[in-house]
Amino acid sequence: MSTLHVVSHSPFTDGRLASCLRVCGAKDAILLCGDGAYALHNPALHSQGVKVFVLAEDSQARNLPVPDWASSVDYSGFVQLSIDYDKVNTWL
Amino acid sequence: MKFAIALFSAAHAPSSRRALLFAQAALAGGHEIVRLFFYQDGVYSAANSIVAPQDEQDIARQWREFVSQHQLDGVVCIAAALRRGVLNAEEATRYQRSAVNLEAPWALSGLGQLHDAAQAADRLICFGGP
Numbered sequence: 742m743s744t745l746h747v748v749s750h751s752p753f754t755d756g757r758l759a760s761c762l763r764v765c766g767a768k769d770a771i772l773l774c775g776d777g778a779y780a781l782h783n784p785a786l787h788s789q790g791v792k793v794f795v796l797a798e799d800s801q802a803r804n805l806p807v808p809d810w811a812s813s814v815d816y817s818g819f820v821q822l823s824i825d826y827d828k829v830n831t832w833l
Numbered sequence: 834m835k836f837a838i839a840l841f842s843a844a845h846a847p848s849s850r851r852a853l854l855f856a857q858a859a860l861a862g863g864h865e866i867v868r869l870f871f872y873q874d875g876v877y878s879a880a881n882s883i884v885a886p887q888d889e890q891d892i893a894r895q896w897r898e899f900v901s902q903h904q905l906d907g908v909v910c911i912a913a914a915l916r917r918g919v920l921n922a923e924e925a926t927r928y929q930r931s932a933v934n935l936e937a938p939w940a941l942s943g944l945g946q947l948h949d950a951a952q953a954a955d956r957l958i959c960f961g962g963p
Contacts, residue, residue, distance in 0.1 A: 776963055824956070829957070
């Protein structure tokens with residue numbers, strides 16, 4: 742069972758991303774969107790070994806370069822991710 | 834693929850627009866949306882009393898047009914809507930309120946509709962927060 746975790750809160754304002762990383766399984770992935778995209782600045786995310794995706798419009802709107810350990814997706818890519826993973830868990 | 838989409842945020846929240854763009858992309862990809870369920874502050878994404886500033890997108894109107902155009906099942910949680918003053922004509926009459934700010938294509942119904950949609954769909958996708 743794999744889960745796509747969707748995080749839209751900045752990791753610099755609350756602990757959602759940290760909580761998410763604690764429960765992330767080996768087959769899981771994280772999709773950063775909105776202010777969650779600022780987590781691209783967080784090297785800890787990479788060291789966890791979890792796959793990281795970012796919604797392209799949100800990284801572009803914030804002028805955040807996408808590091809080589811993360812992949813950029815558009816909305817059709819978001820839809821495809823939600824199919825590729827068994828569950829989608831949004832950290833509301 | 835069958836999707837159920839739950840929205841927890843008002844029309845002015847970026848997550849409401851994100852949900853709309855996801856829903857549009859899902860239909861464009863040939864997928865089905867079995868139901869849209871607007872819960873908690875998501876009821877404000879369905880209210881027709883919202884006036885968006887002229888230089889901003891009117892997301893509530895875009896939702897309304899999207900649901901109408903594709904004849905989707907757009908359900909607004911009745912308990913969440915009543916406590917936030919989002920009323921259709923029937924509820925405004927029932928509770929003797931002067932304002933009606935919810936109309937077709939939206940339907941007021943209960944939380945059971947979210948449970949039912951989650952059972953009927955392959956994926957339940959929730960949108961909320963910022």
